Amino acid sequence: MAYEALREAVWRANLDLVESGLVVLTWGNASAVDRENGVVAIKPSGVAYEEMRPEQMVVVSLEDGAAVDGELRPSSDTPTHLHLYREFPGIGAVVHTHSRHAVSWAQAERDLPCFGTTHADHFHGPVPVTRRMRPEEIRDAYEHNTGVVIVETFRSRGIEPADVPAVLVAGHGPFAWGGSAREAVENGIVLEAVAGMALNTLTIKRDAAPIDRELLDKHFMRKHGKDAYYGQESLAP
Amino acid sequence: MAYEALREAVWRANLDLVESGLVVLTWGNASAVDRENGVVAIKPSGVAYEEMRPEQMVVVSLEDGAAVDGELRPSSDTPTHLHLYREFPGIGAVVHTHSRHAVSWAQAERDLPCFGTTHADHFHGPVPVTRRMRPEEIRDAYEHNTGVVIVETFRSRGIEPADVPAVLVAGHGPFAWGGSAREAVENGIVLEAVAGMALNTLTIKRDAAPIDRELLDKHFMRKHGKDAYYGQESLAP
Amino acid sequence: MAYEALREAVWRANLDLVESGLVVLTWGNASAVDRENGVVAIKPSGVAYEEMRPEQMVVVSLEDGAAVDGELRPSSDTPTHLHLYREFPGIGAVVHTHSRHAVSWAQAERDLPCFGTTHADHFHGPVPVTRRMRPEEIRDAYEHNTGVVIVETFRSRGIEPADVPAVLVAGHGPFAWGGSAREAVENGIVLEAVAGMALNTLTIKRDAAPIDRELLDKHFMRKHGKDAYYGQESLAP
């Protein structure tokens, strides 16, 4: 099969989302990009996870979404993924879920505050929520425009997608990304975990305050960038 | 065994409710209708799920609930199911559970608002809660009257049962339905998931607002009706 | 082994508590009484569930708690169980857990209101919380006095233990009972489930109201007493 490694990674990521408890029914999809060949592999639309096989991952053109390889229809969210790959050139994979706590913050239309180091280890600041989409953005090219509003959120607020590898789409749910499919899945898992913790934090203390800038920087930098000292040297990114 | 396929589907649906975590002890029941033969198959009352076999599903008359086939007593909620089948001619199956979050909304006697697209993908608007039942409706023919109050809720508020395939009975819990047993179960699963998300949304933002009409329509229509574009063509309803 | 059936039932009930997710570590115990022989079998204190065998259940005198059979020390809560058996002559088994939601209501020192039919199917009214125990009640014969305060709660408020087969001990947690070990376990499971639902109900609607008296009576009577019509006739109590 063509693009075998890419498909295998995407298939694995889709199953990892399920095994991590982030997916109810078929609500979720993962994709990865092969920038050299200008293609993206993504989950087929509405196929049950238990029956999914690597060769069913659909390969489409990064440029225009045209079918490149595969017999099934790609996830209906494909245009969102493609727009993110085109506008965020540093990312290698994207996951989208309707995981319960992250969706709750997206529905409440509140940025997910950085209340602790669990958050800071992966996200260098609050995870932003997008603005609501306008009627005309919803009516035509809705999934593409979902990508547009995500990118707009990052640009207008000066957030680097490598610093905060996730977003909450208002009234919808989370997208997360990373260098690799595994990293994107991990960011989706962390987002759901910290979204649950933040909700509980508010229950205990309605006006809880984010952590200080120094602590945020310390934890993010412990795991990311040139001075990272978490994990084994041979395993460091 | 008579009505083998119908019983098998109902038996499967009852087990699916359990496997989906919607059922505590024996609190839950699923049924399906065979409109051609005018019969309904439903779970027997108070039988443990682990021991339940397809042939134990009880077959009763759609018209008057009279026993048609089967040795056990049907679920005590049978009259509710029958009334729904008679008044909502488009539905093929009904499930009733005491799933935790849906029950909580029914107990709070609040419509479940459409806070996001997870909800909108399956329910074309808020899931309504019924009014409280009156003493005389409770005293006699209670289960039948439970059906009556559900139908009244939909009629008086002009909601189509195909648009919003679920209801919250005040102080009691959810009923969900669909074209097939599988669809009814799925709607029960989704209802529980979105009820949990909506509760969390309120915890984060007490005055959270429903999504806009355009987004509601877009998501419901992506999956339902003639212009649906979710899933594979061969699998589309 | 002596009292084999009694021990077997108590052993089973203790494991059922664990399998139902009501027990963390070793926090929980079940007992049953053999009124004819004037003995109670109860879980040994602080023994790991995985290693527990039926013959390790400790048999003590109903009258004074004296050891009758068994080599291990009985649960430290034994005097509470014994007092309940002596004062509530209709009950055959008692379970005590630190299940999460029931404990939360006990810690909040609030009666668990009857917000719905899930509750009404098993408890004919609110599940009462005891008053706090006085210093002198805690200092000496603490476990016995825990039973005393439970009985006082039921007597002073005119609640029949058969109508409401459970209690919340203030700042401590739930005890539940029933005619048989299986019934006591079931009441413990239901108590935990409805405690969770009631908590969620309050989150949705701070001033949620209990169900009406007619609905409460209807549901409790559907399952209990001479006109019960839930379950199979041959299985009816």
Added chain:
Amino acid sequence: MAYEALREAVWRANLDLVESGLVVLTWGNASAVDRENGVVAIKPSGVAYEEMRPEQMVVVSLEDGAAVDGELRPSSDTPTHLHLYREFPGIGAVVHTHSRHAVSWAQAERDLPCFGTTHADHFHGPVPVTRRMRPEEIRDAYEHNTGVVIVETFRSRGIEPADVPAVLVAGHGPFAWGGSAREAVENGIVLEAVAGMALNTLTIKRDAAPIDRELLDKHFMRKHGKDAYYGQESLAP
């Protein structure tokens, strides 16, 4: 392998944390001290639990953290563990997790109140939260200073580490300890359970009050110290 029993105990404790549901991804670490030999064994940094073997536990010097045995880099939290061992001479093992409810209290920067006997059985008073760390404490020797702020919290408030074998580090999460690795894990499990119960207690009653001093003492003393009467005599500490 050197320090085989110590490594085995630490390896087991790390897996116990995972099996108890306290760990997401690789967020958690356990260590134990061998005071006679002046060494501490601790989990390697960022290694997946499924692949972890006892011989991979890293052995470092209690005095200065220098590598004694093992090829991998120790957990980045090692300096925190070492400081606790040096300042709390009675403890034999330390665990650190990002378990959901304990983290939520740490993020809300509130002491975990003793709302009930589940708490009192293991913690003789509220579990304290530390103050926020100062920029200069974060910038250099951050993990060491995390230990410093924990010890400061206990000293300044006159709490004995044997009385309350856990702490909440503000904006970070819990550390728990005990005489043995098993005891430290158990205290971590209990902390998470009571943190969840306390959160629910607040949801039910915003101004819930701690239990009385007499009840707190009674429960803690039932399980600890010379007059303990919980468990089997042969198993008593």
